[in-house]
Amino acid sequence: MNKEIQVSISNRDDVSILNIKGDVTAISGETIEEAYQKVSTAGAKKILLYFDKDGYINSGGIAILIGIASESRKKEQKIRITGLSSHFQKIFDMVGLTKYTAIFQTEELALKDF
Amino acid sequence: MDTDKNIELHIPSVMGYEKIAMECAASMAKKMGFTEDRIEDLKTAVAEACLNAIEHGNKMDTSTKVGITLTVGESQLQVSVKDEGKGIDQILTPSIENKIEGKDQPRGWGIFLIKRLMNEVTFQTSPEGGNVTKMVIYLEK
Numbered sequence: 001m002n003k004e005i006q007v008s009i010s011n012r013d014d015v016s017i018l019n020i021k022g023d024v025t026a027i028s029g030e031t032i033e034e035a036y037q038k039v040s041t042a043g044a045k046k047i048l049l050y051f052d053k054d055g056y057i058n059s060g061g062i063a064i065l066i067g068i069a070s071e072s073r074k075k076e077q078k079i080r081i082t083g084l085s086s087h088f089q090k091i092f093d094m095v096g097l098t099k100y101t102a103i104f105q106t107e108e109l110a111l112k113d114f
Numbered sequence: 115m116d117t118d119k120n121i122e123l124h125i126p127s128v129m130g131y132e133k134i135a136m137e138c139a140a141s142m143a144k145k146m147g148f149t150e151d152r153i154e155d156l157k158t159a160v161a162e163a164c165l166n167a168i169e170h171g172n173k174m175d176t177s178t179k180v181g182i183t184l185t186v187g188e189s190q191l192q193v194s195v196k197d198e199g200k201g202i203d204q205i206l207t208p209s210i211e212n213k214i215e216g217k218d219q220p221r222g223w224g225i226f227l228i229k230r231l232m233n234e235v236t237f238q239t240s241p242e243g244g245n246v247t248k249m250v251i252y253l254e255k
Contacts, residue, residue, distance in 0.1 A: 062220075
């Protein structure tokens with residue numbers, strides 16, 4: 001039943017961008033985790049998570065993102081977020097993820113903040 | 115309350131099926147005149163209640179079902195989510211700090227979100243067995 005998630009990796013200067021298309025759940029979140037590990041292994045210190053505005057994110061998906069935020073602190077990486085709908089911006093703020101990362105309205109604004 | 119407008123559905127205890135209940139509740143809320151923002155809140159709350167029922171209540175046992183009832187009021191929508199489980203664990207308030215520091219598991223946000231997004235929430239054990247999460251969202255005019 002889970003819509004397939006697609007995560008592609010691109011780069012803008014020294015920023016690794018994870019383009020996340022689809023639903024972010026406990027099951028599909030593994031694909032995001034794998035992409036994060038891939039860019040981390042390659043030495044990325046600046047990572048932008050670019051979400052799909054129409055995507056569904058549940059608490060299982062949020063847990064995956066908390067795991068990434070936790071690991072990024074240990075690895076001294078900066079994580080920035082864009083592409084979220086206003087609802088999920090509110091949800092990320094409610095759970096406190098915005099204490100550990102920042103959400104931007106556009107990719108350009110997020111890139112400028114690194 | 116016009117019971118003719120009430121809706122009942124049953125979904126299998128399989129991850130992903132919560133989206134069926136979520137979309138059903140959203141369709142009803144849209145028909146009732148809820149704003150887009152409140153419909154999004156309702157969608158997340160219904161999805162999380164169903165996920166809890168699937169994962170924690172029914173333990174993902176595919177022989178069990180999750181029952182969802184939408185009760186339409188003049189100025190509110192009540193959503194009841196019932197599983198076939200044997201009581202719910204203690205409900206603790208999650209701490210992002212503990213989760214980020216690795217002291218707690220990163221999961222466990224479902225009930226927190228339901229409480230934050232809905233106007234009224236109760237968790238009960240049904241007399242005939244199973245857990246029932248009742249959520250009410252007010253129609254603001």
